[in-house]
Amino acid sequence: MTPLEVPAPTIARLALYLRCLRACRREGVRTISSAGIGARTGISSGQIRKDLSYFGEFGRPGIGYAVDALLEHLSAIMGLNRPHTVVLVGAGNLGRALLGYPGFEESGFRIAAVFDNDPAKIGRSTVGRKILDMATLAEANKEIGAEFGMIATPASAAQEVADALVEAGVRGILNFAPAHLTVPETVTARNVDLTREIEVLCYFVGP
Amino acid sequence: MTPLEVPAPTIARLALYLRCLRACRREGVRTISSAGIGARTGISSGQIRKDLSYFGEFGRPGIGYAVDALLEHLSAIMGLNRPHTVVLVGAGNLGRALLGYPGFEESGFRIAAVFDNDPAKIGRSTVGRKILDMATLAEANKEIGAEFGMIATPASAAQEVADALVEAGVRGILNFAPAHLTVPETVTARNVDLTREIEVLCYFVGP
DNA sequence: TAGATTGTTAATCGATTAACAATC
DNA sequence: TAGATTGTTAATCGATTAACAATC
Numbered sequence: 001m002t003p004l005e006v007p008a009p010t011i012a013r014l015a016l017y018l019r020c021l022r023a024c025r026r027e028g029v030r031t032i033s034s035a036g037i038g039a040r041t042g043i044s045s046g047q048i049r050k051d052l053s054y055f056g057e058f059g060r061p062g063i064g065y066a067v068d069a070l071l072e073h074l075s076a077i078m079g080l081n082r083p084h085t086v087v088l089v090g091a092g093n094l095g096r097a098l099l100g101y102p103g104f105e106e107s108g109f110r111i112a113a114v115f116d117n118d119p120a121k122i123g124r125s126t127v128g129r130k131i132l133d134m135a136t137l138a139e140a141n142k143e144i145g146a147e148f149g150m151i152a153t154p155a156s157a158a159q160e161v162a163d164a165l166v167e168a169g170v171r172g173i174l175n176f177a178p179a180h181l182t183v184p185e186t187v188t189a190r191n192v193d194l195t196r197e198i199e200v201l202c203y204f205v206g207p
Numbered sequence: 208m209t210p211l212e213v214p215a216p217t218i219a220r221l222a223l224y225l226r227c228l229r230a231c232r233r234e235g236v237r238t239i240s241s242a243g244i245g246a247r248t249g250i251s252s253g254q255i256r257k258d259l260s261y262f263g264e265f266g267r268p269g270i271g272y273a274v275d276a277l278l279e280h281l282s283a284i285m286g287l288n289r290p291h292t293v294v295l296v297g298a299g300n301l302g303r304a305l306l307g308y309p310g311f312e313e314s315g316f317r318i319a320a321v322f323d324n325d326p327a328k329i330g331r332s333t334v335g336r337k338i339l340d341m342a343t344l345a346e347a348n349k350e351i352g353a354e355f356g357m358i359a360t361p362a363s364a365a366q367e368v369a370d371a372l373v374e375a376g377v378r379g380i381l382n383f384a385p386a387h388l389t390v391p392e393t394v395t396a397r398n399v400d401l402t403r404e405i406e407v408l409c410y411f412v413g414p
Numbered sequence: 415t416a417g418a419t420t421g422t423t424a425a426t427c428g429a430t431t432a433a434c435a436a437t438c
Numbered sequence: 439t440a441g442a443t444t445g446t447t448a449a450t451c452g453a454t455t456a457a458c459a460a461t462c
Binding site: 011012015078079093094096097103104106109147171174193198199203204207 | 218219221222223225226247248249284285286287291293299300301303304305307308310311313314316354355378379380381385387389395397399400401402403404405406407408409410411412413414
């Protein structure tokens with residue numbers, strides 16, 4: 001069900017197909033071909049069929065894919081057929097934006113609590129959620145039971161926060177701080193680095 | 208100077224090396240080996256040397272790399288040895304976070320103006336910047352001369368905004384909306400999709 | 415000098431693409 | 439049936455790794 005030999009780029013594209021299929025469902029499209037998904041995502045139809053083939057046979061030759069069914073299959077493969085709970089660390093600008101970002105909830109990720117270590121912030125509320133003391137993270141997560149942690153702190157604090165999240169029992173970390181994290185093998189960390197993205201864009205734009 | 212045969216993953220790593228070298232400089236480290244960069248970034252020393260070799264010879268056998276000099280070289284390669292101007296479209300939650308994010312300025316990207324099409328927002332200020340009418344984008348950018356545009360709108364508006372940015376003369380677009388953009392070949396678009404990132408993380412965390 | 419480390423080559427590994435028989 | 443489209447195979451392409459002579 002989770003074959004190890006699936007290429008990582010395939011998984012990243014699966015999330016794209018999901019997005020496309022959700023849009024199809026909203027639009028009332030019932031059936032779509034790999035070429036149709038390709039037109040909407042910019043990925044070649046062959047690549048799409050190859051990606052799906054790692055997980056099974058979901059389509060019908062001559063017809064295409066049933067949108068609802070493929071959506072169900074891909075959701076299950078990605079682990080998105082059930083809700084997930086997230087704790088957020090860092091109640092600054094970026095943290096507040098993540099709290100207010102509707103996309104997470106729509107994909108089934110609920111940010112259950114926000115933590116910070118700034119005494120000026122602890123106890124206050126932001127985007128409708130109370131800011132809790134970072135020092136209480138492990139204790140609080142016994143109650144919350146979050147699987148995921150998001151780091152929206154300065155880079156200098158990121159590793160320390162990651163350690164605390166691991167200690168608190170999260171199994172996945174989405175790190176928005178521009179820092180390389182070291183985590184145990186039992187935990188998966190993934191980085192989103194805004195500065196890096198615009199720098200890479202700058203290279204490709206050229207002089 | 209900008210060989211076309213450089214792999215895209217190499218460019219993404221170059222941004223990582225830059226981040227590492229900036230940290231070294233802050234710490235007063237004058238010289239670093241590829242193994243040293245590897246320890247700080249999680250990338251193998253061989254990969255690092257290979258990546259650098261696409262652009263020249265920057266190190267000395269037995270010694271390593273001069274931090275300042277390599278920083279200069281990589282900055283020039285990435286086009287980061289001069290300031291860049293950005294216009295932001297979308298003054299919602301995410302847009303405000305991008306405005307307040309210090310990392311862009313530190314890398315030389317200045318967000319010169321914010322645009323929105325919501326009459327309730329136009330004319331007001333956010334994070335110290337006045338929100339301008341989206342309809343005036345092309346006209347305003349004759350003055351501003353921004354090379355880059357950032358899209359922080361709902362997905363439904365993203366393509367339309369991208370078209371307007373292209374019309375206004377930007378050459379690179381960083382798109383935070385979960386939508387696939389179609390842009391002319393002369394323009395480079397890059398996506399940052401927060402929902403996608405946590406979905407991919409979810410897959411790798413497993414059940 | 416001896417030890418460290420680079421730049422580069424060749425070998426390996428992995429991902430994408432092209433093409434088509436099978437199927438609806 | 440004829441046309442469309444899948445799933446899969448083999449071929450191609452590209453990126454990473456291992457290894458080492460050259461060099462400081």
